Amino acid sequence: DTEVTQTPKHLVMGMTNKKSLKCEQHMGHRAMYWYKQKAKKPPELMFVYSYEKLSINESVPSRFSPECPNSSLLNLHLHALQPEDSALYLCASSQDSGGDQETQYFGPGTRLLVL
Amino acid sequence: AQSVTQLDSHVSVSEGTPVLLRCNYSSSYSPSLFWYVQHPNKGLQLLLKYTSAATLVKGINGFEAEFKKSETSFHLTKPSAHMSDAAEYFCVVRFIYNFNKFYFGSGTKLNVKP
Numbered sequence: 001d002t003e004v005t006q007t008p009k010h011l012v013m014g015m016t017n018k019k020s021l022k023c024e025q026h027m028g029h030r031a032m033y034w035y036k037q038k039a040k041k042p043p044e045l046m047f048v049y050s051y052e053k054l055s056i057n058e059s060v061p062s063r064f065s066p067e068c069p070n071s072s073l074l075n076l077h078l079h080a081l082q083p084e085d086s087a088l089y090l091c092a093s094s095q096d097s098g099g100d101q102e103t104q105y106f107g108p109g110t111r112l113l114v115l
Numbered sequence: 116a117q118s119v120t121q122l123d124s125h126v127s128v129s130e131g132t133p134v135l136l137r138c139n140y141s142s143s144y145s146p147s148l149f150w151y152v153q154h155p156n157k158g159l160q161l162l163l164k165y166t167s168a169a170t171l172v173k174g175i176n177g178f179e180a181e182f183k184k185s186e187t188s189f190h191l192t193k194p195s196a197h198m199s200d201a202a203e204y205f206c207v208v209r210f211i212y213n214f215n216k217f218y219f220g221s222g223t224k225l226n227v228k229p
Binding site for chain 2: 004006031040041042043045048050055056088090092094096100101102103104105106107108109111
């Protein structure tokens with residue numbers, strides 16, 4: 001089973017709202033990722049968690065706040081977003097074994113619209 | 116510098132004809148290479164991967180790719196396109212020294228004509 005699940009599928013929020021995106025995997029993977037994807041563009045890396053610790057933050061604005069409560073769950077807390085933050089947010093996971101078999105598996109994404 | 120280049124932003128083929136999507140990478144290090152497919156408003160699905168074993172890699176849905184170190188290429192092919200292959204395709208590279216970063220190509224949109 002190589003499934004990564006994300007909720008919600010769609011989210012509409014105002015600029016003053018606080019919301020959270022959720023990602024879950026049960027493959028025993030120890031690395032989890034958040035990507036942002038704008039239309040007709042490749043995914044852009046936002047954050048990486050390795051063994052539940054934040055290992056990469058790609059200079060993402062503080063209105064995005066990641067959280068990794070345990071090895072299976074990854075959240076992205078959203079606050080005071082801007083309309084330009086509207087995008088598809090993708091979660092991924094990988095084994096984090098350090099070897100050449102390291103492979104990312106992606107969830108279906110959350111489509112976010114900020115009004 | 117390490118990078119990955121997809122040489123065509125759009126490729127259009129007729130149903131039943133071969134597909135070729137091109138990908139080149141630049142690196143001094145041995146890479147792992149992946150092809151992902153993304154259908155509209157969906158997540159990314161792994162098609163196939165090269166991770167230092169056989170240079171000809173077979174994936175799902177009849178796709179395959181060949182790693183050519185001398186040409187620093189990893190082109191994706193399929194002998195006969197199907198309408199359901201119409202999607203965006205991403206070539207992705209990971210370098211062994213930086214194992215939690217995956218570098219994405221800019222994508223190739225495949226159009227399949229009836």
